[in-house]
Amino acid sequence: MAFKSAVSTALVVAVLASTTVLASEEVNLYSARKEELIKPLLDRFSDQTGITINLVTGDADALLQRLQSEGRNSPADLLITTDAGRLHRAMEAGVTQAVTSDALLQGVPAAYREPNGHWYGLSLRARPIFYVKEKVSPTELSSYEDLADPKWAGRICIRSSGNIYNQSLVASMIAHSGEQKSEQWAAGLVKNLARSPKGGDRDQIKAAAAGECDIAVANTYYYGGMLNSNDEAEHQAAAKVAIFWPNQSDRGTHVNVSGAALTAHARNRDNAVKLMEFLVQPESQSWYAEVNYEYPVRDGVAWSDLLQQWGRFKSDNLNLSQLGKYNSQAVMIMDRAGWK
Numbered sequence: 001m002a003f004k005s006a007v008s009t010a011l012v013v014a015v016l017a018s019t020t021v022l023a024s025e026e027v028n029l030y031s032a033r034k035e036e037l038i039k040p041l042l043d044r045f046s047d048q049t050g051i052t053i054n055l056v057t058g059d060a061d062a063l064l065q066r067l068q069s070e071g072r073n074s075p076a077d078l079l080i081t082t083d084a085g086r087l088h089r090a091m092e093a094g095v096t097q098a099v100t101s102d103a104l105l106q107g108v109p110a111a112y113r114e115p116n117g118h119w120y121g122l123s124l125r126a127r128p129i130f131y132v133k134e135k136v137s138p139t140e141l142s143s144y145e146d147l148a149d150p151k152w153a154g155r156i157c158i159r160s161s162g163n164i165y166n167q168s169l170v171a172s173m174i175a176h177s178g179e180q181k182s183e184q185w186a187a188g189l190v191k192n193l194a195r196s197p198k199g200g201d202r203d204q205i206k207a208a209a210a211g212e213c214d215i216a217v218a219n220t221y222y223y224g225g226m227l228n229s230n231d232e233a234e235h236q237a238a239a240k241v242a243i244f245w246p247n248q249s250d251r252g253t254h255v256n257v258s259g260a261a262l263t264a265h266a267r268n269r270d271n272a273v274k275l276m277e278f279l280v281q282p283e284s285q286s287w288y289a290e291v292n293y294e295y296p297v298r299d300g301v302a303w304s305d306l307l308q309q310w311g312r313f314k315s316d317n318l319n320l321s322q323l324g325k326y327n328s329q330a331v332m333i334m335d336r337a338g339w340k
């Protein structure tokens with residue numbers, strides 16, 4: 001009897017001790033992704049591990065600024081943001097640190113992570129061409145380079161050069177063909193624009209559907225969001241266009257990622273790495289990609305039905321850290337080309 005009560009006392013103490021340990025286990029996450037795109041996955045992680053996640057969401061550029069101004073006092077352990085160009089900026093700003101593990105290396109193909117481990121892609125998006133089905137035959141389309149051909153004069157919609165997505169697209173061209181060819185291309189593209197750049201990616205597709213232009217350049221998940229939109233006008237606009245995958249006979253269509261970076265001064269380093277590893281597991285990959293009409297970065301994870309309908313395509317296998325490397329050159333080229 002005495003022995004039994006000693007055992008149960010020991011058990012109670014052990015349970016209390018483990019509860020105390022669990023309560024102090026946490027990860028402070030700064031996320032540029034909207035809460036609904038990530039919270040359910042974070043909750044699943046917390047349920048499985050007992051690690052609490054303190055989530056701060058905000059605008060991508062504002063979060064980076066905040067990390068920089070907080071410096072070593074920043075509570076953040078992990079940064080989740082979109083575009084390899086931005087992830088590279090965070091690395092250059094000194095707010096990230098390299099991390100590597102078998103799970104991360106196996107989960108994320110080499111092209112979608114920074115070679116030293118300063119950031120890892122979590123989801124993939126492509127930036128193809130969208131054409132108005134009534135006006136353009138896909139046989140007229142071929143590559144991004146072809147968008148500078150005079151046959152497209154006054155027929156193209158694309159957003160401003162201030163946007164990181166276009167900067168990364170141009171950076172990919174610099175990486176492949178050099179600065180001079182890329183600048184000639186940008187100048188040709190600007191000549192072909194139907195209007196001075198304005199609005200976001202969805203607005204380019206809407207303008208094409210409304211007859212302002214015949215082709216638009218946009219990220220795939222915006223198109224997915226429009227096709228599934230409750231807003232009937234948005235849905236109908238998307239239904240008027242189709243995807244064309246450019247550069248299938250050479251380097252492939254330009255792709256980019258959303259990704260995660262361990263912060264330079266992470267206090268909860270091990271837990272933050274656990275969370276990164278969790279996010280690249282096959283089950284997480286499938287959910288995370290599907291919720292925003294993105295592609296998983298991990299090989300072998302099934303695509304959603306919608307993405308399968310859009311078809312398989314050859315993607316550019318350039319290491320995406322190159323997009324950051326050539327970002328400032330891309331900005332200068334676009335500026336000189338008169339890309340507003």
Ligand code: FE
Nearest residue numbers: 082201219222
């Ligand atoms: Fe976006």
